[in-house]
Amino acid sequence: MAVGLVSVAPIYLNGLLALLCVFILPGLIFVRAFDIPNFPQRMLVIISSSLATNYFLVVLIATLHLNPLETYRSVVLVLATALASLTVMDFLGRKAAPWMRHDGAVVLKSDFRWLALSLALVCLAYFNIWKRGVPNIFLEGDVSISWNTWASIWAHGLFPTGSYGYPQLIPTLWAVSYIFTGSVEHYFAYYIYIVLIIVPLVLTSAYLGRTGWLPALLPLVTFVWFVAEIQDPWLRATLPAGFPDWTAAVCGFCGLVLFINNDPGKLFDREKITTALASLCLILLAAATKPIYGLFALAVLLRLCLDAAALLSGRERRRFLAAAIGLFAAFAAAYLVMYWHLTVRSLPGDPVSDLGERLRRSVRLFNGNFTLPFRILACVGIALSPFLPRIRWLTLPLLLGTCLWAAAASYDMRNLFGVLLIGAFIPLFAASRKMDISPAENAGSGWRVPDAAVAALLAVFAVGSTFTLALDDTHLNARFNSEQFGIGAGADFNTRVDQLLGRGCVLLTGADYIYTISTFAKYLPQLEYFDASLPLPEPVTKKFDELHGCTGIMYPPALSLASVVEYVKAESEQRQYVTAAESRGWVLLTSPP
Structure with missing residues (x-):
């Protein structure tokens, strides 16, 4: 308690x-x-x-x-x-x-x-x-x-x-x-x-x-x-x-x-x-x-x-x-x-460096x-x-x-x-x-x-x-965890992520919402974050390339740079990834079970 x-x-x-x-x-x-x-x-x-x-x-x-x-x-x-x-x-x-x-x-x-x-x-x-x-x-x-x-x-x-x-x-x-x-x-x-x-x-x-x-x-x-x-x-x-x-x-x-x-x-x-x-x-x-x-x-x-x-x-x-x-x-x-x-x-x-463009954007x-x-x-x-x-x-x-x-x-x-x-x-x-x-x-x-x-x-x-929250701690915590699993890519997708991390796999993720789900707090050492809209940082790719065993990549293809998509494709072929889940624009690729 x-x-x-x-x-x-x-x-x-x-x-x-x-x-x-x-x-x-x-x-x-x-x-x-x-x-x-x-x-x-x-x-x-x-x-x-x-x-x-x-x-x-x-x-x-x-x-x-x-x-x-x-x-x-x-x-x-x-x-x-x-x-x-x-x-x-x-x-x-x-x-x-x-x-x-x-x-x-x-x-x-x-x-x-x-x-x-x-x-x-x-x-x-x-x-x-x-x-x-x-x-x-x-x-x-x-x-x-x-x-x-x-x-x-x-x-x-x-x-x-x-x-x-x-x-x-x-x-x-x-x-x-x-x-x-x-x-x-x-x-x-x-x-x-x-x-x-x-x-x-x-x-x-x-x-x-x-x-x-x-x-x-x-x-x-x-x-x-x-x-x-x-x-x-x-x-x-x-x-x-x-x-x-x-x-x-x-x-x-x-x-x-x-x-x-x-x-x-x-x-x-x-x-x-x-x-x-x-x-x-x-x-x-x-x-x-x-x-x-x-x-x-x-x-x-x-x-x-x-x-x-x-x-x-x-x-x-x-x-x-x-x-x-x-x-x-x-x-x-x-x-x-x-x-x-x-x-x-x-x-x-501001990502827009030109002052004139920022002013025009404000008017729009x-x-x-x-x-x-x-x-x-x-x-x-x-x-x-x-x-x-x-x-x-x-x-x-x-x-x-x-x-x-x-x-x-x-x-x-x-x-x-x-x-x-x-x-x-x-x-x-x-x-x-x-x-x-x-x-x-x-x-x-x-x-x-x-x-x-x-x-x-x-x-x-x-x-x-607030009477709907009048539950014992166990049921209130279960309700919270269930609702948290529904954010981002959705409950089914996040359940697959939980199963992957539960196997001890390392996940390269382009989703920062993963870090806010309390159930995943115990898996923080297994998470490696990148921003899919930016080029992959060299330290991140180098660290991930050196990993062996169970790994996975979570990314949004439609929102990713071409270089990110190419890297994911290369890793998928090399590590023989399978598609574990797809939802709301997110894709989860993992090592075979």
Whole structure:
């Protein structure tokens, strides 16, 4: 049995605890120090602070060479004890310390309406996710080969030194699920991804719903329209596949929407201060996933500091500046620590070397993925940004982000998601400002709900949404292995590969997904990888040529260079290979049994 957070508990229970720790537990303690009666706003603070806490803690564990499991056991014990003590004191009517007395928030009728409506619209936009199925695993590709591999390294308390400088928020959060469960099953890491692309949108809409129906509806319409617009099948498939680009786009978009709507005017009160810091934290979470959002984080930080300098005074100003700058500095420091441990400190280069061709490709991608109305809307938004109050602070990040993408990362559209979302939102927001929007509901007509009650409700929801995973460890592991065998060339093909490796054969493989299947982990010394789209490296061919006994080659003929095909043909004739399996464009050649 896997040794998880609770050693006697099954993987499923420890996985549930991981979800609660990633999204709720640290934030429940943190938010007690602040009087935040607005329910959607309070939940945004709880979730964003929990995400940031887990991110910093995983980085700290690797930095100080701590034991991940024992560290999390200690942290969870302390947090759970503190939360239980505060809950009991509230129940008995006793007063906690002054800085821990603020419990609960006021829920309005409009909150229920917008939570339900926004959840329905977001789930509609995510139709392809439900079509694929939840819970699920990470398939072949970047998510499994890179991001999830980095997560498993973090789970062992180590830095992924080969991560090329990519920010590591998502791998560190996924690592928490692996630390808690003590296993390699993807299910709870995938659930973390699902929550990250749903909850910020839902809570942002519910929060804006208190100001009127139009501010709450505009971000939802923009996002649903954006998802529906994407034409490229591969790009559409990145959403159900779990690509972190979507979490960055959602967090960054929600943070920027809150920033735009949260103009303090002449009154920078407590609610606006809280929203300002929550918006900055969401944008920083996006920047800790994809570096392009760091441009927006810096611009928003500068605007917030100017707001504080102009509208706050004395201690209140100093506290806000310390919080905003400290939050930015903490994320920057975490990235610098990770960057310091890298062995490769540059992102992979674009395969197209000519700048002119890259720019032309970016235009083709943009035109090919979105309809003319959406393209016009996004471009008009960027063009309008310098002329709109507050939004003008986003002009430089929008332009720089677009130019950097076109010049260096236009191999697909993922790095432009956030720019397109906010660009499309700006004209809609500007038009809505011309309309007379009254507050949706009086704050006095709500119900005060304790934090513990919300946590209990979320725990019940977590159980209900994951009940299909409520299996013993043996059956859960068997389910995971079965689903993993279905990726790549398919279950039958991968079974033949397993049989070949089980015989002790050495496999020259052009499939990197093989390395992500946990069943094959014990065969790593028998695997030799090559990229079929590139010439075979001489050290690889020399090593393989010197092998005797049982061997095999796995390659995709249609995607291979002519030189690779010729080498495979020569080896097949010399070693008298037989075709053991063919599936989905892959061929497995092996020595005779």
